[in-house]
Amino acid sequence: MSTLFGGGGDASTGNPIQDREDLFRIFRGGEKPPERFGLGIEYERLPVCRDTGLAVPYSAPSGAPSIEAFLEALTSRAGWRDEREAGHIIALERKGTRVTLEPGAQVELSGRVHQHLDEARDEVLAFAKEADEAAASTGIAFLGLGFHPVSDVPDIGWVPKSRYKIMAPYLATRGHLAHAMMKGTAGCQVNLDYGSEADAMEKLRVAMGISSLVTALCANSPLSRGQANGFASKRSHIWMRTDPDRSGLLQFALRDGAGYADYVAYALAVPMMFVVRDGAWLNMTGRTFGAYLDGDRAGLTPTLADWELHLTTLFPEARLKAYVEVRGSDSTPPDAILAQAALWKGILYHEASRRRAWSMVADLSFEQRLAFARDVAREGLEARLGESSALELAQELVTLAAQGLPKDEVPHLQALRHVAFERRESPSATLLSRWSAEWQRDPRRLVASLAEPLAAPGGVGTD
Numbered sequence: 001m002s003t004l005f006g007g008g009g010d011a012s013t014g015n016p017i018q019d020r021e022d023l024f025r026i027f028r029g030g031e032k033p034p035e036r037f038g039l040g041i042e043y044e045r046l047p048v049c050r051d052t053g054l055a056v057p058y059s060a061p062s063g064a065p066s067i068e069a070f071l072e073a074l075t076s077r078a079g080w081r082d083e084r085e086a087g088h089i090i091a092l093e094r095k096g097t098r099v100t101l102e103p104g105a106q107v108e109l110s111g112r113v114h115q116h117l118d119e120a121r122d123e124v125l126a127f128a129k130e131a132d133e134a135a136a137s138t139g140i141a142f143l144g145l146g147f148h149p150v151s152d153v154p155d156i157g158w159v160p161k162s163r164y165k166i167m168a169p170y171l172a173t174r175g176h177l178a179h180a181m182m183k184g185t186a187g188c189q190v191n192l193d194y195g196s197e198a199d200a201m202e203k204l205r206v207a208m209g210i211s212s213l214v215t216a217l218c219a220n221s222p223l224s225r226g227q228a229n230g231f232a233s234k235r236s237h238i239w240m241r242t243d244p245d246r247s248g249l250l251q252f253a254l255r256d257g258a259g260y261a262d263y264v265a266y267a268l269a270v271p272m273m274f275v276v277r278d279g280a281w282l283n284m285t286g287r288t289f290g291a292y293l294d295g296d297r298a299g300l301t302p303t304l305a306d307w308e309l310h311l312t313t314l315f316p317e318a319r320l321k322a323y324v325e326v327r328g329s330d331s332t333p334p335d336a337i338l339a340q341a342a343l344w345k346g347i348l349y350h351e352a353s354r355r356r357a358w359s360m361v362a363d364l365s366f367e368q369r370l371a372f373a374r375d376v377a378r379e380g381l382e383a384r385l386g387e388s389s390a391l392e393l394a395q396e397l398v399t400l401a402a403q404g405l406p407k408d409e410v411p412h413l414q415a416l417r418h419v420a421f422e423r424r425e426s427p428s429a430t431l432l433s434r435w436s437a438e439w440q441r442d443p444r445r446l447v448a449s450l451a452e453p454l455a456a457p458g459g460v461g462t463d
Helices: 020-028 067-075 117-136 162-172 178-184 197-218 234-239 260-269 289-293 304-311 334-348 351-361 366-382 390-404 407-423 427-439 443-450
Strands: 039-049 081-085 088-094 097-101 107-110 140-143 187-192 274-277 280-283 318-320 324-330
Touching (some): 020 197, 020 304, 039 117, 039 334, 067 088, 067 097, 097 117, 117 407, 140 443, 162 178, 187 334, 197 324, 197 351, 197 366, 197 390, 234 324, 260 289, 324 334, 334 407, 351 390, 390 407
Antiparallel strands (some): 088 097, 187 324, 274 280, 318 324
């Protein structure tokens, strides 16, 4: 769940929305020629106390592990610019790379746009190394998992950001696991470009269609409260029970011929959360964005910044902004994150691979898609889709991605090739076997193993 840097879309001096045609500008503005296509990665990790495996609070007495102390330690390194809210450091920026905090203090890297996966790899690994070094001095370790393995959700504190004071109570009315999503989950998002309306909607459709397969391939959240939780991807299960208005699969996006207007109509019908004026976050719950435009304005003038902020509060498995963002993957160790990016690049940026991937799921009903998503959350690659297993279909996806990538980028797929063709099980299954056999339910050993920098290909769960 990405957050905004630099004030979060303050529309105090933003351009007013003159008519509904203005709502298309963000999508049309994202269109670019294929030679300018790039890729961006948003990567979340869970901060835990090295000695206990418990969640790290935002603030703590001097000397105790805290995210505030971690960010201060990171800020002391060259080049980082901090952003503060009510005196609290909540984000960092350096040369286009951003570090933000999710509601439970999950630390998110929002990387720059790169045209080659080698550059994205260098950015992710360099940041992970820098963050791990800063964290070590404060008693913190970062885990690349999809859900917190030790702390119970009520015991995880809130980051002191104004937007979360509005989001938390509102989402709690929409889904009983909304706070688990906000405070306990961590994922990876990959952002990809498009060249036209047709290209954007085709990529959105394919991403939505194969999202559950990628979830199965990357499922990495089988532990909760120090024990097996019965899921391959607890994170995916939680998202299904967060807010039906704004999360999950979008039926319209799976239709042939869908366009920007369909996505705009969907977004207009989703209830708002907030807008920003003069640095203050204003509660706008209780109205859809369509109603806001039509006169239910709370004395405000709707602006394009309001619209762009609203689009960031929509959390489907794939979403449209000035790029296509795919969102269905659990977090992993840093050396495996590039495999997810390589998979999506190889499929969505290569016409033949993209169309072949869609053909694998094109004939499913929406009910079948929903049922498969539920099965994948519990069973990972052992789930079945008709006559095929998720494993067999995931193997085909990895092969298609390799065919769609430039030859010099194919090695970045290795972590997922290892999962699909050698381990032949979701990372969660491998993690569970190690949890039972090696770690003996000792959080310190769990943390030590999962926090090892740059583990074997794919990190824990794929070696």
